Structure formats: C-alpha cells, structure tokens
Amino acid sequence: MTERRLEIDAVSKRYGDVVALSDMTFDVRAGELFGFVGSNGAGKTTTMRIALGVLAADSGVVRWDSRPVTVDTRRRIGYMPEERGLYPRMKVGEQLEYLAELHGMSRSAARSSARRWAERLGVSGRLGDEVQKLSLGNQQRVQLAAALVHDPSILILDEPFSGLDPVAVDVMSDVLREKAAEGIPVVFSSHQLDLVQRLCDRVGIVRSGRMVACGPVAELRAGGTARLVVGAPDAPNGWAAGIPGVSVAEHRDGTTVLELAAGADDQAVLRAALATGPVHEFARRLPSLTELFRNVVSEHVGGHTGTEEARV
Structure with a gap:
C-alpha cells in the first residue's frame, strides 16, 4: 500500500518576468515534520498557497495520496497563513466554531473542538474576546487553533512560531509533534533554524524559487x-x-x-x-542548520540550473 503523502511535483509560477517558483519538487510524508526554510521572497509562501489552492500553478501538480489535490482534499488541510487571517472584530470562540463548520463539522462538534483547542493552546479564557483585543502571541495561538479545529488530515503552516514567547513555542512544538505522531504530514516554514533543526525529520532549503537542498536534518548536517x-x-x-x-x-x-x-x-x-x-x-x-543554510544559499548565489539541487 502506498504511503499517504503530500507531493509538490515540478511546480512553477511566474509573475510577468519574475520567476517565483521553478520546478519546485518535494514531498511531506505521513507522520513527518518537514521544515521549509529560505530567505524572504524565496518562494515558501507561494508554494504553500499553491498547495492550498489559493494560487494556481503555471505548471506542475500537487498530489495527496498519489492523486491530484481537489476541492474536497483542500477542505481537509489545516492552513496557517503568515499574515493572520482572522476576523479582528469577531469573538475568538465564535470564529473557531464558524471555521470548523465551514470545513463540514456539525455545530456541536465545532463548539466542542473550539473549546478543546483553545484549552490546549492556552487561550480558553479569551473565547469571549474579540481577536483584535488579544496580544500578538495570543492571536498566533488562536490562528493555530483555527488551523486545527476541523481535525485536518494535512497541516501547512507559514511561520507558526513568529511572535511567540518561549512557553508558547514549547506548547506549539508539542502540538506539532502530537499531530505528526497521529500520522499527519506537517510542513511549516520558519526563520528560527535552531527550532527547525530540533523539531524536523527532514528539511528543504529554498532559494530563488528552487529547492537547493533537501533531506533528513542529520544527513544534511553530516554532508556539510x-x-x-x-x-x-x-x-x-x-x-x-x-x-x-x-x-x-x-x-x-x-x-x-x-x-x-x-x-x-x-x-x-x-x-x-x-x-x-x-x-x-x-x-x-557538525555544522548547525543555520551554518548549513548560509553555506548552501551562498553556493547558489551565482545562479542555478535544474540539476543543481543538493539532495540526500
């Protein structure tokens, strides 16, 4: 039986003369934490938006369970955007319940799930507050709850640790490990490379819309x-x-x-x-992931061809 996984296969995207993605290819396997790292503008968010269906690729395909992703598949994705996508004047509890129902949950199941995730992420006391009245860190916790509230089969998280204090980082790290342990593929981007090194099974390093290194963290470090x-x-x-x-x-x-x-x-x-x-x-x-990132990216400053990817 084929292992269930999310596949990004030769995805390309242009905006006029600007190449946002060029033959972006990687997969995220069931039960795996995959770190997606790169400088600002490298193509991480564009890749995630294409996987979610917010953007259309010029070429290439996104697959789940060996089949092209459909609208039904996308209902099963838990997505956390880098820019907070919550309604600022809506109360936290009402918002989580609403989003859960949009993904097909019954009202009672949505209410139960919203309370459970608010408790798990430490914002249960803020369910009656408007999102705009929360601190940035608590807004980030609610944003993660919104990605999890409908019990997704896939998690795609864009900078989920941004703005979090160390306690909240630990809570979110534990949640991501738990979801991976349930067999859910988890891909997240982050500039906190020490955190990526500690959490992830595999890492993909992106530069100028191309994957320039991809593999298990230990093997990438050993090859540095x-x-x-x-x-x-x-x-x-x-x-x-x-x-x-x-x-x-x-x-x-x-x-x-x-x-x-x-x-x-x-x-x-x-x-x-x-x-x-x-x-x-x-x-x-061994070089740290931060050192490896600097070395790999600097090696590709002079330009690329489709054969330049370092993969282990």
Whole structure:
C-alpha cells in the first residue's frame, strides 16, 4: 500500500518576468515534520498557497495520496497563513466554531473542538474576546487553533512560531509533534533554524524559487563542511593560517572554529595548536542548520540550473 503523502511535483509560477517558483519538487510524508526554510521572497509562501489552492500553478501538480489535490482534499488541510487571517472584530470562540463548520463539522462538534483547542493552546479564557483585543502571541495561538479545529488530515503552516514567547513555542512544538505522531504530514516554514533543526525529520532549503537542498536534518548536517573546535587559550589570531585545507570560521576567547576541506590533516592542526601552548579542547563538530543554510544559499548565489539541487 502506498504511503499517504503530500507531493509538490515540478511546480512553477511566474509573475510577468519574475520567476517565483521553478520546478519546485518535494514531498511531506505521513507522520513527518518537514521544515521549509529560505530567505524572504524565496518562494515558501507561494508554494504553500499553491498547495492550498489559493494560487494556481503555471505548471506542475500537487498530489495527496498519489492523486491530484481537489476541492474536497483542500477542505481537509489545516492552513496557517503568515499574515493572520482572522476576523479582528469577531469573538475568538465564535470564529473557531464558524471555521470548523465551514470545513463540514456539525455545530456541536465545532463548539466542542473550539473549546478543546483553545484549552490546549492556552487561550480558553479569551473565547469571549474579540481577536483584535488579544496580544500578538495570543492571536498566533488562536490562528493555530483555527488551523486545527476541523481535525485536518494535512497541516501547512507559514511561520507558526513568529511572535511567540518561549512557553508558547514549547506548547506549539508539542502540538506539532502530537499531530505528526497521529500520522499527519506537517510542513511549516520558519526563520528560527535552531527550532527547525530540533523539531524536523527532514528539511528543504529554498532559494530563488528552487529547492537547493533537501533531506533528513542529520544527513544534511553530516554532508556539510567539517568543522573543528580548538580550545587553545594562548593561541594568537592567525595561528592556523597556512595549514593546507584549513580556514578560520571563528576565533574568540581562546576558542577557534576551523573549517576543514576534504583531505585536510587534523593532526597538523593539533600540532600547530600545541605549538602555541596548552590545548583544552579539540573536537569535530557538525555544522548547525543555520551554518548549513548560509553555506548552501551562498553556493547558489551565482545562479542555478535544474540539476543543481543538493539532495540526500
């Protein structure tokens, strides 16, 4: 039996001479948290809107369960826009119930679901308040409740963590993990790459409307440039200069982070460090998702072809 998944297959979109998306291709599998990351204007929101049916693609197709997405499928998507899509003068509880009913829930089921999600997301005391009277963080919680209230089969969330305090981030992270554990594919965009690294099973990095890297977080990090952390408190600036295949990424407070090219001799680095005095730390470190993002995006600044995607 084919695994149920959301597929974005060779989707392209232009606005006049501007290419918003070019052969955008990836999938989000059942029970998976997929992080969709890129700079502002990279094409993340356009991709999500096409998947939802708000925009039409010029070419390509969006599939769910191996079939093109239909109006009925889209009723089963929980969507959270980056720009809050709530009615500002409508009361929170009435709004959640209304949205649930729009997706086909009965009035009693909608009321029950609205109260349940308001409680889960910490806004149960605000059900009688107008949305515009809530803090930005609480509006964001209500926006997530609106995406979940109709018990969706797919979650597409655009910057769901924006404006949240650390407690709210933890609550929302737990909710997304729970929905993935239920077998729901979850795709979300975020500029908080440390959070994406911690939460996601796989990540897609987008630049200028193209997917330039896509794969499991651990494998993407393992495939990045090797780094060596050297704690040598007496080492002066420039102590590693001249070691073949080695460049300095950071030097601060007696700790130097080095990038090693393929074939670089880490023992030569150790000898050079010991020549300056004691060495308290000497360890390889995988690049963070933030570092990987910077490297991958900078590698593609000079332009792309359809064969340039890094995929693991």
